[in-house]
Amino acid sequence: MFRKIIKQSFVALIVGVVFGLGLIVSGMVNPAKILAFLDVAGDWDPSLAFVMGGALITTGIGYRLIFFRKRPVLSPDFLLPVKKQIDSKLVIGSVLFGLGWGITGLCPGPALTALTIGSTEIYVFLFSMSVGIFGFKFVKQCLGHS
Amino acid sequence: MDIFSLIPALGGGILIGIAAIGLMLFNGRIAGISGILGGVFPFNSNDTLWRIAFLVGLVIAPFFYRVLVGQIPEITFSVSWPFLALGGVLVGIGTQLGSGCTSGHGVCGISRFSIRSIVATLIFMSTAALTVFFVRHVWGA
Numbered sequence: 001m002f003r004k005i006i007k008q009s010f011v012a013l014i015v016g017v018v019f020g021l022g023l024i025v026s027g028m029v030n031p032a033k034i035l036a037f038l039d040v041a042g043d044w045d046p047s048l049a050f051v052m053g054g055a056l057i058t059t060g061i062g063y064r065l066i067f068f069r070k071r072p073v074l075s076p077d078f079l080l081p082v083k084k085q086i087d088s089k090l091v092i093g094s095v096l097f098g099l100g101w102g103i104t105g106l107c108p109g110p111a112l113t114a115l116t117i118g119s120t121e122i123y124v125f126l127f128s129m130s131v132g133i134f135g136f137k138f139v140k141q142c143l144g145h146s
Numbered sequence: 147m148d149i150f151s152l153i154p155a156l157g158g159g160i161l162i163g164i165a166a167i168g169l170m171l172f173n174g175r176i177a178g179i180s181g182i183l184g185g186v187f188p189f190n191s192n193d194t195l196w197r198i199a200f201l202v203g204l205v206i207a208p209f210f211y212r213v214l215v216g217q218i219p220e221i222t223f224s225v226s227w228p229f230l231a232l233g234g235v236l237v238g239i240g241t242q243l244g245s246g247c248t249s250g251h252g253v254c255g256i257s258r259f260s261i262r263s264i265v266a267t268l269i270f271m272s273t274a275a276l277t278v279f280f281v282r283h284v285w286g287a
Binding site: 001005006008009010011012013014015016017018019020021022023024025026027028029030031032035038039040041042047048050051052053054055056057058059060062063066069071072073074075076077078079080081083084085086089090091092093094095096097098099100101102103104105106107108109111112113114115116117118120121122124125126127128129130131132133134135136137140 | 158231238244279
C-alpha cells in the first residue's frame with residue numbers, strides 16, 4: 001500500500017511539473033495575458049482560446065482511450081464526479097470564481113506556478129485564496145453540511 | 147497578434163492536456179487544481195501525499211522551464227493589493243462552492259462532456275469577461 005502511495009505521488013509530482021510547464025509555455029501564468037483574453041471589448045488577445053482548445057482536444061481524446069481500461073494503472077478505480085444536476089451551489093460558486101478571476105487575472109493553477117516568479121502580489125493572492133478555500137471548508141464542516 | 151504567437155498557446159495547452167491524461171491514466175484522478183488543493187486537509191495517509199506532490203510539481207515548474215528554455219517567464223500585475231486580496235478570497239470560495247476552476251471544469255470536465263462543467267465554465271468565463279469589461283471600460287481603472 002505504501003509503495004503504491006509513493007508511486008502515485010511520484011506520478012503526481014511529474015504531472016504537476018508538466019501542467020506547470022504548460023501554464024508557463026502557454027502564457028496562462030501571466031495575469032496580464034489572462035486579462036487581455038477576458039477583455040473582449042478592448043485589445044483582445046485570443047491566444048488563450050487556443051490553450052483551451054489544445055488542452056481540450058488532447059484531454060478529450062486521451063480520456064476516451066483511458067476509459068477503455070477497467071481501472072487506472074496505480075489505483076483501483078477512476079474517481080469521477082457523480083453529480084449531474086445544475087444546482088445553485090454550482091452557479092453561485094462559478095459566478096464568485098469568475099468575479100475573482102476577472103478582478104485579478106489569476107486562477108488557482110497559474111497562481112501556484114507563479115509563486116516562485118512573482119513577488120508580494122502573488123503572495124497576497126495565494127494567501128487570500130487559501131483563506132477562501134480553507135475558510136469555506138471549515139465553515140461548511142462546522143455547519144455540518146455534506 | 148500573429149500566427150506564431152498561437153504556437154506556444156497551442157503547445158502549452160497540449161502539455162496541460164498531457165498532464166490531465168497522466169493523472170487519470172495512472173491515479174484515476176481529475177486534474178483540477180482547486181479540488182486537489184482543497185482536499186489537502188484533513189490529512190489522510192492515503193489521499194494527501196499525492197496532492198502535495200502535485201502542488202509541489204506546479205510550484206517548481208518554473209525551475210524546469212528555466213533549465214530547458216533559459217529564461218524566466220514574464221508575469222505582470224496590474225491590480226492593487228486590496229483587489230488581489232478580494233479576488234483571492236472570491237476565487238477560493240467560488241471554486242470550493244462551485245466544485246472546480248479552469249482546470250477541473252474547463253479542461254477535465256468539458257473533456258468528459260460533463261454538463262455541470264460546461265455550464266460552470268460558461269458562467270465563470272462570462273462573469274470574468276463582464277468583470278473585466280466593467281473594471282476597464284465602465285469604471286475605467
